[in-house]
Amino acid sequence: MTTEPTQLQPFVESFDPARSGLPGAGLGWLKALRKTGIERFEALGLPTPKLEAWKYTRLKPLEDTRYQPVTDEDGMAALNTVPSLLPDPGGRPRLVFVNGWMRPNFWIVGDLPDGVHLESLHDVLETRPDWIRERLGTLAGEDDSSLVQLNTAMMDTGFVLRVEDGVRVETPIEVIFVGGLTAHPVAYSPRNLIVLGKGAEATVVRYHVGLGAGAYFANSVTEIDVGPGALFRNYKVQAEALEATHIDTVRARVARDATYESFSLSIGGRLSRNEVSVRLEGEGAHCALNGAYLMRGSEHCDNTTQIDHLVPHTTSREVFKGVLDDESRAVFVGRIVVHKDAQKTDGYQLCKTLLLSTGAEIDVKPELEIYADDVKCSHGATTGQMDETALFYLRSRGVPEALARNLLVQSFIGEVLEEISDEDVRRAITDQVVHWLPAACYLAEEWRAE
Amino acid sequence: MLEIKNLHVSVEGKAILKGIDLSVQPGEIHAIMGPNGSGKSTLSHVIAGRDGYEITGGRIIYQGEDLTGLAPEIRAAKGIFLAFQYPVEIPGVANTTFLKEALNAIRRYHGEDELDAMQFVKMMREKAKELGIPEDMLKRAVNVGFSGGEKKRNEILQMAILNPRLAILDETDSGLDIDAMKIVAEGVNNMRAPERSTLIITHYQRLLDYIIPDKVHVLAHGRIQRSGGKELALELEEKGYAEFGEAAA
Numbered sequence: 112m113t114t115e116p117t118q119l120q121p122f123v124e125s126f127d128p129a130r131s132g133l134p135g136a137g138l139g140w141l142k143a144l145r146k147t148g149i150e151r152f153e154a155l156g157l158p159t160p161k162l163e164a165w166k167y168t169r170l171k172p173l174e175d176t177r178y179q180p181v182t183d184e185d186g187m188a189a190l191n192t193v194p195s196l197l198p199d200p201g202g203r204p205r206l207v208f209v210n211g212w213m214r215p216n217f218w219i220v221g222d223l224p225d226g227v228h229l230e231s232l233h234d235v236l237e238t239r240p241d242w243i244r245e246r247l248g249t250l251a252g253e254d255d256s257s258l259v260q261l262n263t264a265m266m267d268t269g270f271v272l273r274v275e276d277g278v279r280v281e282t283p284i285e286v287i288f289v290g291g292l293t294a295h296p297v298a299y300s301p302r303n304l305i306v307l308g309k310g311a312e313a314t315v316v317r318y319h320v321g322l323g324a325g326a327y328f329a330n331s332v333t334e335i336d337v338g339p340g341a342l343f344r345n346y347k348v349q350a351e352a353l354e355a356t357h358i359d360t361v362r363a364r365v366a367r368d369a370t371y372e373s374f375s376l377s378i379g380g381r382l383s384r385n386e387v388s389v390r391l392e393g394e395g396a397h398c399a400l401n402g403a404y405l406m407r408g409s410e411h412c413d414n415t416t417q418i419d420h421l422v423p424h425t426t427s428r429e430v431f432k433g434v435l436d437d438e439s440r441a442v443f444v445g446r447i448v449v450h451k452d453a454q455k456t457d458g459y460q461l462c463k464t465l466l467l468s469t470g471a472e473i474d475v476k477p478e479l480e481i482y483a484d485d486v487k488c489s490h491g492a493t494t495g496q497m498d499e500t501a502l503f504y505l506r507s508r509g510v511p512e513a514l515a516r517n518l519l520v521q522s523f524i525g526e527v528l529e530e531i532s533d534e535d536v537r538r539a540i541t542d543q544v545v546h547w548l549p550a551a552c553y554l555a556e557e558w559r560a561e
Numbered sequence: 562m563l564e565i566k567n568l569h570v571s572v573e574g575k576a577i578l579k580g581i582d583l584s585v586q587p588g589e590i591h592a593i594m595g596p597n598g599s600g601k602s603t604l605s606h607v608i609a610g611r612d613g614y615e616i617t618g619g620r621i622i623y624q625g626e627d628l629t630g631l632a633p634e635i636r637a638a639k640g641i642f643l644a645f646q647y648p649v650e651i652p653g654v655a656n657t658t659f660l661k662e663a664l665n666a667i668r669r670y671h672g673e674d675e676l677d678a679m680q681f682v683k684m685m686r687e688k689a690k691e692l693g694i695p696e697d698m699l700k701r702a703v704n705v706g707f708s709g710g711e712k713k714r715n716e717i718l719q720m721a722i723l724n725p726r727l728a729i730l731d732e733t734d735s736g737l738d739i740d741a742m743k744i745v746a747e748g749v750n751n752m753r754a755p756e757r758s759t760l761i762i763t764h765y766q767r768l769l770d771y772i773i774p775d776k777v778h779v780l781a782h783g784r785i786q787r788s789g790g791k792e793l794a795l796e797l798e799e800k801g802y803a804e805f806g807e808a809a810a
């Protein structure tokens with residue numbers, strides 16, 4: 112494939128994999144891995160709309176913006192308080208990165224039980240290089256997308272969570288990636304690895320939050336290995352800065368009788384793409400892949416998902432809801448592949464979108480590929496406007512229009528928030544949705560008492 | 562209380578109301594009867610201020626003020642209440658939350674203090690009890706999973722809480738069994754007061770056995786065809802709307 116040169120190219124070319132301060136800078140195998148990443152990225156180029164998987168999303172900012180590597184100054188940008196998603200962390204473990212830089216003074220070790228290891232990518236590359244060498248790139252490897260290759264080449268931050276067999280972590284672990292507060296557009300590339308042993312249980316909340324308007328580029332890759340009988344809850348909130356580009360690739364593998372539950376909330380960022388694929392590899396494996404996106408202005412949000420049912424008796428459930436205002440755009444691609452031997456697969460998919468303005472647009476594409484004959488799969492998609500009768504109903508009771516509209520958006524989104532099984536996280540995510548809503552104004556001129 | 566003068570209303574270019582005249586004094590209960598499709602719901606929506614109706618002529622005067630151009634929420638704050646023929650389901654919004662927001666919005670409009678959650682719940686429980694509405698219906702999402710009768714009772718509960726000056730009941734009786742209808746009628750009768758007026762819109766005479774109207778009007782082909790006392794309702798019961806263009810019910 113021929114590719115046009117972009118602003119990203121000089122940035123990538125000048126990237127120095129031996130740069131001191133990069134995680135695992137001294138490791139030969141990692142240097143080789145990075146090199147392969149660069150080569151593969153250069154061969155593939157940035158995805159273009161010619162690729163089926165990128166038909167509806169154009170990476171304009173990556174073509175047009177001159178990104179620079181994160182400097183000490185960007186990483187150590189003044190930050191008085193951390194914009195935590197979960198209220199009062201208490202004994203809850205928390206990691207904080209600013210433009211990819213570790214900020215250990217904000218970290219909370221928390222009360223993790225024995226057998227749980229939560230560390231930065233830097234540390235693990237130093238303390239357990241052989242362990243991570245075996246795992247890094249197994250789920251997001253050489254044959255993955257060009258943005259994964261870019262991440263492999265440039266990974267400069269990230270965390271590793273390892274939960275040993277039978278160990279259960281009750282409290283959600285929060286990992287905060289703050290972007291912005293820089294003078295120039297910067298790029299950073301978190302690489303995360305999560306490995307749950309047999310019967311282990313854990314919850315991670317990733318909070319990607321932007322401060323200021325910042326035109327940064329966050330390109331994350333997370334590899335997740337959920338062992339037999341384990342339960343992993345993967346939550347993410349993307350509240351990036353107005354000008355930010357957010358690419359988030361998740362590759363998960365779910366073993367026998369294990370459950371992978373994810374919820375992704377997108378409420379901010381000029382351009383975002385959440386590309387998730389889940390492989391159900393053992394009988395009794397289940398995945399719940401849910402999300403919501405609320406966009407306004409000219410934001411663009413793409414959720415492209417794939418669930419592979421590889422063996423008999425696996426189940427999946429996928430619910431996405433979107434609210435689009437102004438000229439915003441969204442894409443939902445939900446691919447479900449039921450492989451030849453995957454009899455008794457049970458799959459359910461639903462995508463609903465509420466358009467708040469005539470300028471907003473959604474492209475929805477459910478793709479069911481079924482190669483087994485004894486399966487139960489259903490999918491549905493609806494796109495509509497706000498129900499005028501419901502709006503009139505609320506207003507006729509005295510509820511001001513702005514508040515009535517907010518209530519109806521909440522009503523619409525509420526259904527998918529119910530899918531979040533962790534109560535603290537559900538509450539925190541609900542709060543984010545409420546804060547996204549326009550402030551309901553009680554004091555508008557016509558609303559003042561006579 | 563309410564003066565409607567030569568009201569003409571079109572929807573999507575189609576004339577529905579073609580010169581309605583109606584005068585309701587404080588304390589009065591008027592019944593508006595008429596065949597399906599005669600414009601009864603249209604009239605009630607227009608009084609409550611729904612968008613999408615074009616008033617091509619005439620005026621609606623409420624308490625001496627022309628309502629033209631006022632938002633539905635302002636009309637509600639001024640004391641107009643419409644019990645919907647088809648109450649709307651709103652998933653994820655608790656009945657209690659909805660009604661508290663509504664009542665407090667109206668209180669704010671009048672410069673009154675808002676009720677806190679405890680005060681509100683106490684008041685709501687009392688009203689609900691009078692109407693035989695079970696507690697769990699208050700906590701559930703607005704009208705979601707309610708039976709037809711429960712939805713109608715919920716409308717009357719809202720009316721009791723919002724305490725309107727002008728209540729319009731659009732076919733609140735349809736789909737109710739006799740016991741539910743008695744409860745609804747009792748709710749309306751309990752609110753009968755010298756400063757309150759009520760418009761009861763109905764297809765059948767049944768409800769008017771329990772709520773005795775001061776006046777009865779027949780609406781057909783977009784106009785009030787006849788007006789009279791409560792005996793007009795009985796006459797319609799016997800003869801049907803045949804003379805107004807619909808076969809006997």
Ligand SMILES: Nc1ncnc2c1ncn2[C@@H]1O[C@H](COP(=O)(O)OP(=O)(O)O)[C@@H](O)[C@H]1O
Nearest residue numbers: 572573577595596597598599600601602603604
């Ligand atoms: N939103 C609308 N768009 C087009 N026609 C409408 C609309 N609402 C009502 N109508 C028409 O107006 C007429 C009166 O309807 P309606 O007021 O609901 O009558 P009623 O309540 O007496 O049964 C009917 O012919 C109906 O089809």
Ligand SMILES: [Mg+2]
Nearest residue numbers: 601602646732
């Ligand atoms: Mg009607």
